Amino acid sequence: MIKLGSKIHDLGKALMxxxxxxxAAGIFLGLAAALQxxxxxxxxxxxxxxxxxxxxxxxxxxGALFANLPLFFAVATAMGLAxxxxxxxxxxxxxxxxxxxxxxxxxxxAQNITPDTISVAHLTAQGMSQSEAMIxxxxxxxxxxxxxxxxxxxxxxxxxxxxxxxxxRFYTITLPTAIAFFGGRRFVPIITVLVLPIVxxxxxxxxxxxxxxxxxxxxxxxxxxEIGTFIYxxxxxxxxxxxxxxxxxxxxxxTPIGGVTxxxxxxxxxxxxxxxxxxxxxxxxxxxVTQQATRFLAQGKIPVMMFGLPAAALAMxxxxxxEHKGRVKALMLAGALASxxxxxxxxxxxxxxxxxxxxxxxHAVLTGVxxxxxxxxxxxxxxxxxxxxxxxxxxxxxxxxxxxxxxLILGIIYxxxxxxxxRWVILRMQIKTPGREDENDAEERAKPAEGNQKTKEIILGxxxxxxISQVDxxxxxxxxxxxxxxxxxxxxLLKTGAMGVKRVTDNDVHVIYGPQxxxxxxxxxxxxxxxS
Numbered sequence: 001m002i003k004l005g006s007k008i009h010d011l012g013k014a015l016m017x018x019x020x021x022x023x024a025a026g027i028f029l030g031l032a033a034a035l036q037x038x039x040x041x042x043x044x045x046x047x048x049x050x051x052x053x054x055x056x057x058x059x060x061x062x063g064a065l066f067a068n069l070p071l072f073f074a075v076a077t078a079m080g081l082a083x084x085x086x087x088x089x090x091x092x093x094x095x096x097x098x099x100x101x102x103x104x105x106x107x108x109x110a111q112n113i114t115p116d117t118i119s120v121a122h123l124t125a126q127g128m129s130q131s132e133a134m135i136x137x138x139x140x141x142x143x144x145x146x147x148x149x150x151x152x153x154x155x156x157x158x159x160x161x162x163x164x165x166x167x168x169r170f171y172t173i174t175l176p177t178a179i180a181f182f183g184g185r186r187f188v189p190i191i192t193v194l195v196l197p198i199v200x201x202x203x204x205x206x207x208x209x210x211x212x213x214x215x216x217x218x219x220x221x222x223x224x225x226e227i228g229t230f231i232y233x234x235x236x237x238x239x240x241x242x243x244x245x246x247x248x249x250x251x252x253x254x255t256p257i258g259g260v261t262x263x264x265x266x267x268x269x270x271x272x273x274x275x276x277x278x279x280x281x282x283x284x285x286x287x288x289v290t291q292q293a294t295r296f297l298a299q300g301k302i303p304v305m306m307f308g309l310p311a312a313a314l315a316m317x318x319x320x321x322x323e324h325k326g327r328v329k330a331l332m333l334a335g336a337l338a339s340x341x342x343x344x345x346x347x348x349x350x351x352x353x354x355x356x357x358x359x360x361x362x363h364a365v366l367t368g369v370x371x372x373x374x375x376x377x378x379x380x381x382x383x384x385x386x387x388x389x390x391x392x393x394x395x396x397x398x399x400x401x402x403x404x405x406x407x408l409i410l411g412i413i414y415x416x417x418x419x420x421x422x423r424w425v426i427l428r429m430q431i432k433t434p435g436r437e438d439e440n441d442a443e444e445r446a447k448p449a450e451g452n453q454k455t456k457e458i459i460l461g462x463x464x465x466x467x468i469s470q471v472d473x474x475x476x477x478x479x480x481x482x483x484x485x486x487x488x489x490x491x492x493l494l495k496t497g498a499m500g501v502k503r504v505t506d507n508d509v510h511v512i513y514g515p516q517x518x519x520x521x522x523x524x525x526x527x528x529x530x531x532s
Contacts, residue, residue, distance in 0.1 A: 017080065018072040025062045032059045032279075063280040066273060069254065070143065070156035071097050077160025082167050088185040089167040095189050096163045096196040097156065101148040103200020104207075108147065111204075113140075115147055138260060138267030139211060149207045152269045153254040162199060166191050211256070226372045229295050234368035238361075240349055252296040253384070259293045261285055271296040275382030287401055291380045298343070298394065299379045299407060300371030301386025305343045307411030308366060308418040310336040312359075313348055315422035320435025328435035331499075343385030346476040350500035350512045352422075356431045359422060366417070370410060377406040455523045457496045462509070463487030465528055469507070473521035477502075478511040485509065 032055045065072075074097045075090045082089035108114070116122060118140050123133035141150040151158070167188045175183035182190060220228070232252060239245040252258035258271030263284045268277045274293035278285040313332040320328040335347035353360040374381075380402045381395040395404030426433055462468050462480055467488075470481040478498075482488060490501045493511050502510040513520050 017076040018069065021065065021072070025065045028058055028062050032056075032062065059280055062276075066276050066280070068144075069273070070151070070153050073153045073156035073254075074159040074163070077157050078163040078167065081160070081164040083171075085167070085171050085185050085188075088171060088188050089163060092167060092189045092192040093160055093163045096192045097159045098144065098146070099193050099196035100155065100159050100200040100203065101143050101146045103197035104148040104204045105146050105200075106197075107201045107204035108140075108149075115140075138262050139208070141266055149204065149211075150267050150269060151203070151207065152256075152273075153250065155203075158199075158203075159196065162196065163188075163192055166195060226375055229300075229375050230368040230372050232296060233300055233371035234364045237364035237367045240346065240353065249384075258296055259289070261289050272382065272384065279382075287380060290382075291375075291378055294380050294382045295371065295375040297382040298384060298386040298390040299374040299381035300367070301343055302381065302391050302395075302407040303370045303374075303411040303414045304363075304367050305339045305345055305386045306388055306391060306407075308363075308370075308414040309339045309345055309348050311415040311417075311419040312352070312363075312422045313339075315419045315426065316351060316433045316435070319423060319426045319433060324435035331434055335499075339387065341387050341389060343387035343390065344476055346512055347499050350502075351434050352431070354500055354502075355433060356425065356429065358425055358429065359431065362421060362425070366414065370414070373410055374407060377403055379403045379406050381407065452523075452527075454496050455520075455527045457492060458511070458520070458524055459527060461489045461492030461496065462511075463489075468528065471521055471524050471528065473517045476512055476517055478513055478517055478521055478524070480509050480511065481507050482509055483507070 071094070074093045078093035078096075079086045079090040118137050120133045120137055123136060128136070139150055141148065143155075149155075170187050170191055171185045173183055173187050174180070175187070224231075232248070236245045236248055239248060252270070253272035254270035256269045258269070259274050260267060260269050261274055261277075262268065263277050263281050268274050268285075271293040274285065275290060275297060278290045278293075313336040317325065317328050317332045331351070332348075335351070338344045339348055349363070353363070381390065381398065381404060383390045383394050391404065391407065395402050395407065398404065425431060426436070430436075458478075459465060459468065463482055463484060464487070467482050467484055468480060469483055472479045485503060485506055488501070488503070488509055493501050497513065499512045502512070504510055
């Protein structure tokens, strides 16, 4: 059970690689859509052919990334979960992805299910209603030119998981001398190309049932309306300390639970996919459908991340002891700027969620309420982060139809709510937010180590080189696998500038450093490998 929990955390970490790429691609797509909108740039700009050709090129590149997300998820999953020889795992995942869909395609053709027989025209001619025909046809798609079931990123993650298992099981295999050349890592793509097509055939038999189950969950969330939105948003914040919020996010962003629609006879599944398809194909998706998708996206985060959490940071600064205000000011300012501009909130959230369950739950509930209100006001702002960048590009530049002023109005209301509620709880309940710790703890954190010494202190805090099995990171967390969790010393790690330490399993520990965590991870890896 512990090993399963560790693998789930590893999966969440692996999924962040394609997410980070498409988040950036989404920004480019949003800018391109705004620049090609005469209502934003004017008719004269829209008629400059050379510029419009460049902008169109950007949209094509961004659109291609979104169209191939399942493949990216397959590669990222296999590569992220492989024990070693990750390049071989990634290569095998590509082979496995093609093999799976070839297997599905072969099974469909054997059942006389072809692009012609599932076309809306053919189905309506057989007596099916127009709406029923469109829903049925949406279950299929062309993936890398292969006619197959539309399994979206779930198919990609499945391929990645199976490939990972095959890779970890066989990459060290030794074969008889006559065929020894095909042993070891060379055996992985071979076994993958044998297994995944068979899995594809089996998936073609069970996928309709799985799809019905997912569709039922999606319809349930749709029927519950604002309640479903509140449950999603509140749960997502409550899962932040565990790192499992990535899983629930990807579920609504890339599966039918987040919505289903059709563009040019191709089904689009998932809230983020629908929003990006609306940018890439203006007018092809109605605003009503897009709004139903964006209720799971950035719009609900904007009032919290641009206004609420920065106000909470100000409250924590004002509540700090006078002698510690200088240190706390730097910490709060960095966290508030990250939250306001990019929507990266963990540096601030980890300043209070472990020391005050009251503030933690209050923050989660206020986030849920924000999502619900944005849905009620028919706001239509997508992407994944929720900071000022998303607000400007997908809100203001998106025009009046996005109703971008509602997040702004709610944010202005949320700022004093967060400030006064945080200040009251901190002072009333004597919460040990930064600058209010015990004197010994405060002295230890006052002057964090710097440079190479900081890297060495991090390694010592993790129990030393011999206790560290693997080092990686996501947006804000240093993710480390250790052999003995009892050797991890929180006080040493906090002295290095960490905002918090979270033990997620018996062998997985997350140390929160904020947006600069990539540099921290690289320095730690270099120190461990003797490069520094």
